[in-house]
Amino acid sequence: MTRPIIGVTADAEAAGGYSKLPWYALRQNYASAIAEAGGLPMVLPHEAALAEAYLDRIDGLVVTGGAFDVDPALFGAAETHSAVTLKPTRTDFELAMTRGALARDMPVLGICGGQQLLHVVLGGALYQHVPDEAPSAIAHEQPNPRTEPGHDVIVATGTLLHRITGRTQMSVNSAHHQAAKDCPDGVVISGRAPDGLIEAIEAPAYRFCLGVQWHPEYAIDPGDEAIIKAFVKAAAHD
Secondary structure, X not given: OOOOEEEEEOEEEOXXXXXXXXXXXXXXXXXXXXXXXXXXXXXXXXOHHXXXXXXXXXXXXXXXXXXXXXXXXXXXXXXXXXXOOEOHHHHHHHHHHHHHHHHOOOOEEEEOHHHHHHHHHOOOOEEOOHHHHOOOOXXXXXXXXXXXXXXXXXXXXXXXXXXXXXXXXXXEOOEOOOEEOOOOOOOEEEEEOOOOOEEEEEOOOOOOEEEEOOOHHHOOOHHHHHHHHHHHHHHOOO
C-alpha cells in the first residue's frame, strides 16, 4: 500500500539554543504517530507563497500546536490580551495551508493550537486567555507531565469524533491558555471539558475536518490512536 503523504506544520524559533540562526522544530511523536498509523510524514517549512505547491504534493494536513497564539485581529477582536504571543509568519503559512486544504476537501487535523487556528478559519472566535475569560477549577495548562492526562473530555454522540473513537469520554492531556469560544455555522462541537470549555470541533461539510484541543500523538487515551489512524485513512482515499 502506498502511504499517504501527510504534511505537518513545524514550529519556528528565533536564533539561539539549537542554532545561532532561526530554526524549525517538530516534536518527534507527531511524526512517529503518523508513521505508525500508515502515513508518510512530511515537515512543512513556512513558505506561504508555496502553499499551493505543497498542497499539490500532500494528501492530508496536520496543523500542530506551539507556544504561541492566533492573532486576535483574525477573529475581529478589538484588543489583544497581554498573555498573547504571536508568530505572524507561521500563522500566515498555516492559514494559507488550511484554507487551501479545505478548498480541495483535503483531510485536515488540527491539534491544540492547530485546532484553534482551524476554528478561526471556519469562522469562529477564541478566548484569548482562558483563566481570565472562562475561569475554571480545571487546569487547562496542566501542572503534571504532558505524558499524563490532565482532565476528561465528554464526546458528543453521533459526531465524527464519536464514530472514530467509539467513546463518550476520553482522558486527555491539556496544554493551552486559549480555546474556541463559539460555534459558527457549519461547525459541530464534538467534545467539551467537564467545565463546558470546547475541546473538539469538526465541520461535516468536509470529508475529514477535525480539531482537538489536546495532543493525540501522545496516545494517552485509546481514542487517540484511533484519531490519527482515521485521519491517515481518510488521506489515503485513492
